[in-house]
Amino acid sequence: METLIDIRKVSKTYITGSFKVEALKEVSLNIKAGEMISLVGPSGSGKSTLMHILGFLDRPDAGEYYFAGHPTTSLGEGRLAAIRSRMVGFIFQSFHLLKRTTAKDNVLLPMVYSGLGADSQKALECLRLVGLSDRVKHRSNELSGGQCQRVAIARALVNDPLILLADEPTGNLDAKSRQEVMKVIKDLNNRGLTVVIVTHDEEVSAQ
Numbered sequence: 001m002e003t004l005i006d007i008r009k010v011s012k013t014y015i016t017g018s019f020k021v022e023a024l025k026e027v028s029l030n031i032k033a034g035e036m037i038s039l040v041g042p043s044g045s046g047k048s049t050l051m052h053i054l055g056f057l058d059r060p061d062a063g064e065y066y067f068a069g070h071p072t073t074s075l076g077e078g079r080l081a082a083i084r085s086r087m088v089g090f091i092f093q094s095f096h097l098l099k100r101t102t103a104k105d106n107v108l109l110p111m112v113y114s115g116l117g118a119d120s121q122k123a124l125e126c127l128r129l130v131g132l133s134d135r136v137k138h139r140s141n142e143l144s145g146g147q148c149q150r151v152a153i154a155r156a157l158v159n160d161p162l163i164l165l166a167d168e169p170t171g172n173l174d175a176k177s178r179q180e181v182m183k184v185i186k187d188l189n190n191r192g193l194t195v196v197i198v199t200h201d202e203e204v205s206a207q
């Protein structure tokens, strides 16, 4: 399998007033296209910081990051934003959906933001992939937690990312919804999508 992500000795230090936190210290990690891996560790160990760097939401202070073979640490903001919006899908513990907006319109948003234009068919296809064809017109405040996370997954898929980064995606869900969401994520991985999941849930990491 081809290497998709190759980070070498990446460090990140946060300075807040007189406090200095070394969130990441010379972390190296290699992820191959098509893999599904989990990141586990205690709270505060730098998992979200690493996800933000992997997804180009933040930059390392030191080290190298090659994405699909391309060195990215020297790229300007514009190029990074383009890679982020076209190549990376994110989901979070809190779903970050617009509340009084339909599932379909939530899914369309990344297309609109990245300038690709709203392709309704594509949004419907992504909602079908997460098993929500029957909830297209429901607003997010009319959906269960598990359904909201699946809308968020559909939204993450709409620009055809190379990788899905999931930061504690099941953290706010009950047992049944956790299983539904994990099934969707595993199905996507079986179709070839590379997946990184941060989790506290041993059941999730075991999968």
Ligand code: ADP
Residues within 6 Å of the ligand: 014, 015, 016, 021, 022, 023, 041, 042, 043, 044, 045, 046, 047, 048, 049, 050
């Ligand atoms: P995790 O996701 O594993 O719980 P984080 O990556 O969120 O850990 O945080 C790692 C460490 O960095 C923590 O000690 C946290 O307090 C600190 N930290 C995270 N983000 C910031 C920030 N934006 N500013 C300052 N400190 C931060």
Ligand code: MG
Residues within 6 Å of the ligand: 047, 048, 049, 167
């Ligand atoms: Mg975190």
